[in-house]
Amino acid sequence: MLIFSTLSYIYRRTDDEVEALYESWLIEHEKLYNALGEKDNSFQIFKDNLKYIDERDSVLNQSYKLGLTKFTDLTNQEYKLIYLGAKSSGDRRKLSKNKNDRYLPKVGDNLPETVDLRKKSVIVDVKDEGDCGCCWAFCAVASIESINAIVTGDLISLSEQELVDF
Known part of the structure; x- marks a missing residue:
């Protein structure tokens, strides 16, 4: 059973609930795993991400909620490599040293918070x-x-x- 606490909030899911959620998630997102142990590895990552989602969603007064997506079986590193074109720090282009204040607020500007x-x-x-x-x-x-x-x-x-x- 997964049990964790965030700001006095206790969320409980039984192993059976997590497994059923994972199996329905697999079907919804048409996920298939062929390599030996690949599904088990995916399930462990899924559980870690589900825990993170539950912890973040338990925080009161947030303007957003997290949820399960087709990416829930990926680690942050895998997601970055596959979808964000992440490269090693040696491959990154250096940012221009010429700074421009064109978009900075001007003195006296009354801008909204969001x-x-x-x-x-x-x-x-x-x-x-x-x-x-x-x-x-x-x-x-x-x-x-x-x-x-x-x-x-x-x-x-x-x-x-x-x-x-x-």
Whole structure:
């Protein structure tokens, strides 16, 4: 049985509940493991991530909740390598030393503490690029979609594939 405490919050899941949740998660996300021990390893990572999700969601007054996704069987390192194009520190490009204060607030500016662009209808729903390697296209299209929505007031979802095919 998984038992842990966060800020006097105690969350309990039996081993059977966790296993049933894992099995339904496998079906929902069409996960198949072929190598010997691969499913057991995936289950251990799933349990660790589930514990983290439960701990984070138990904190009161958060503006968000975490949940199970198709990535729940990946460690942070695996996720970074597969989906974020993580490279060793030796491969990283050095950031420009030329600093620009163009976007810094000016003296006397009265800026809000936060801005939720979803409520302003200037961003489309999250898109899943999968592992196509064209994150640049998703970034470019998201920027164009938002700029268009800000300027015209019309939020249109554009196709990354058309940009890649061009």
